[in-house]
Amino acid sequence: MSVHTRCVVKGTQGIQTWWRALIAALCAVACVFSLAACGSDKEAGKIRIGIKFDQPGLGFKKAGTYVGFDVDVAKYIAGKLGYSEDKIIWKEAPSKQREAMLQNGDVDMILATYSITDERKKAVSFAGPYFVAGQDLMVRKGETAIHGPQDLNGKRLCSVTGSTSAVTVKAKFASQVQLMEQPGYAECATALFSGIVDAVTTDDIILAGLASASRGRLTVVGKPFTQEYYGIGIKKGDTAFAQQINTALSEMIANGSWQRALAYNTRGAHFKPDLKYNPPVIQKVDEQ
Template identity: 55%
Template sequence: MKLRKVTAASAVVLALAVSATACGSNDKDPGSSGGGKKIAIGIKFDQPGLGQKTPQGYSGFDVDVAKYVAKKLGYNEDQIEWKESKSADRETMLQRGDVQFIAATYSITPEREKKVDFAGPYLLAHQDVLLRADDDSIKSPADLNNKKLCSVTGSTSAQNVKDKLAPKANLQQYPTYSACLTGLQNKAIDALTTDDSILAGYASQAQFKGKFKLGGFKMTNENYGIGVKKGSDLKAKINKALEDMVADGSWDKAVKANFGPANYQNEPAPKIGDIKS
């Protein structure tokens, strides 16, 4: 009698252990199956054309890439939990497990690769300038000398131009890219600098259509990757998804949908692991 009681109790403990293990493994491996689970993905909430939160939902090239990858991992759009990933928070969010992956204009650099792993790259962007559509006075980086050059407070983009290309540029720091755009439109500044993809996203907004143009200077290479936690097996799965996105034409479609109105002359889709220095 006593033996049967112990055996029954052991069976209950074993069943609970198996159940807990099964739940835990699903939570930690978003690529195994959708199965009603959620996947947390980090994006920018304030970059038109790339990652933007709107009353209608989330939109942008990074969002389209993230949705495609999530689907390949077995998740429908309604199973995605979008989380804002500000530039300074991205490594910490991945290390803590707040998100499974981040697609947020996340340039692959040696310093960042010490902390997180990257799938991709999925876009090769370049530092560029945005100009008024009717301004023909700035045709090369050297023409930025004695011009008012804007970037957001805390950004190194404008300083890079002054240090390396146009030492007499008059740097102007504004709190947001939108403020820089207003200054550019009102002729309070002459040019705005950051990644060309970000500039194209802002210029593609309906209220700015036809008012701005990209300089096309390609001053740096910015290899956008999808960040994952160090050692995560998601890296290989995401790389395969990115290859599929290019192969089936979804990548080109997303580029045209999000950057087209700014006449963004994008680079071809990069090969996985091909980091341009």
């Protein structure tokens, strides 16, 4: 091969290398400016559902799987929408991030003890409700001095930092409550186990999940004193999607799947939902 030929070949290879590098760089830039598009192949044909990862009995990540009542309701709805379980992408939905996740399109729907409120309706829409919770108390098994919030004067109460649950109890029932705040309800349950506090307060179904996980050492008092309507959060204004979800929910309640899911995920907790409100009446979409 002549010197000239070798130079031509090397020159051609150099151009090809440069061209491949340019294409790679352009693709990288495109991904930066269109993250959704670059990642869409992995999520094509799937549904993205936001849940809690740290609430036993509701939404709980366990050894790479997801379990709980919220999860079972989500699976049922997804199935009716045409998505098998392997087509569900589970995403953690912390309370403070739920509206942003829906607005940004990070998830298609959220089931994460997400109470329907007028303030939240300004940012997102809701289907449901799929459960009506009530604030309640959890105590150690065998506790005889606490039968409801009226018995909390002088008692030590645990709730999560920033929650309204403890504030409600103190304002309405017991001005002398000694409040301990923890970052999560698992920490409150541990404090209750060890005798540091006398009771834990939040929504009854959250307490039921914790009590179930305690293997009989904790129990829910069973005297709810508020109502929290858990909805399925979706993008603002998507009434057609809300109607599809409501149809699936109505069927789940009618055929007994809702009741079985609730009983299974609260087993061992001696939990009974407030039958005045549960199973819930599904709201019409135009009432959202």
